[in-house]
Amino acid sequence: MRTRYAKLALTISLVLSSPYTIAGGFQLSEHSAAxxxxxxxxxxxxxxxxAVIANNAAAITRFNSMQISISGAYLVPNVRVTGNGSDEGTNNQLTNNNVVDNVLVPSLYIAAPINDSWSWGIGIFSDFGASTEYPDDYLAGSIAGETTLETLNINPNIAYKLNDNFSIxxxxxxxxxQAKLTRTLGILADASNVNNGTSFERSDTAQSLEGDGVGYGFNAGLLWELNNDHRFGLSYRSNVDIDMEGDYSTFTQPGLIAKGELTLNLPSIAEFSGFHQISAPFALHYSVVMTGWDVFEEISGTVDGQEVxxxxxxFENSFKYALGATYDINSSLKLRAGISYDETPNVNDVSISLPDSNRMSYSAGASYSFNDTNSLDFGFTFVDVxxxxxxxxxxxxLPGVSYQFRSKSDVYIYAVQYNLSF
Known part of the structure; x- marks a missing residue:
């Protein structure tokens, strides 16, 4: 028993030691390889x-022994931003073929029964992250630069089985x-040099704000099991406001670093899911997810109460619709596939710092069970934006001075997950 919990402590410490690798698209759903x-x-x-902890705490009552899942998803995004104006030379200077770097998204989950009615679990994962970066001398550096958001959610849960059909x-x-916003002067340096006789470079930092903080929220879930073959899940994860504090600097006051503040408003997530074992080998499942993005109205940084x-x-509230199927080849091997449509919330003020659009996802995966206690999950998704x-x-x-842009993206996601029960 002592060795078992020593291994658990080591695993948790490894996940916690790498929170800065958790970033990708602004909303992350890469919670498990399955x-x-x-x-x-x-x-x-x-x-x-x-890993169901990330989606519905009530469902952990289905486990009759301790479960551990360790998952890692590797995201390979191809995000291209190009100029879309009438001048080809300007368009070329606005082109960036590598806006987002590859990223690893790890997660860890532990769930176990306490008795016949009560269960507990804890998840360590991320629901949100963003990372875009443009060259230092980018022509539109005043709206591009570097935008990074990294989040880590530590989420303990408790569940109660009301009867054979319902759990909460x-x-x-x-x-x-942790967030970092850096903007460079770009073409504003050229304009200042011509009009004011300055000697700025396009790569000079216009302003930078970097900080971190902690916010708190809650989640609730309901599981309705009609029988062993049919069940429904309903869950809600609240919005979280993170008040960040850090360092602010600007080219107008070189060498001066002030204490800056930024509040990040993360949205709520509501999900309805169904699972149906149609026949002995074949199951059908689906989800509708609504993300309450209307809380994300702006990015605003202040110093001593003054907006800088x-x-x-x-953003607007958005929906995701997903349909999937599982087929059991035998007692050890099962195959999966799925398709989803995800609406973008970024419809009003599209920005090259957070380029986004509606997307289709096409997925395939498999699980292999070595025995009753050890299994591996594999997953692959192609996202077409x-x-x-x-x-x-x-x-x-400079009101009225703007550039035209065109953005096209796709993402390849590769994932593996190890599951252990005992």
């Missing part, structure tokens, strides 16, 4: 590993967030 292999269809109802779950979240950095976002065109104003100090 989920990735079915386009995250049915995640609040299936409960085939402890409740959890709390401590979400650590502001960007309108005006619609092309989007938009214009963006270079600076609030």
């Amino acid at each position: 989920g990735i292999g079915r386009a995250n269809a049915g995640e609040a109802a299936i409960a085939d590993s402890a 779950g409740l959890g709390v979240s401590a979400v650590y967030g 950095l502001q960007k309108d976002e005006n 619609e092309e989007v065109t938009f214009s963006e104003e270079l600076s609030s100090e």
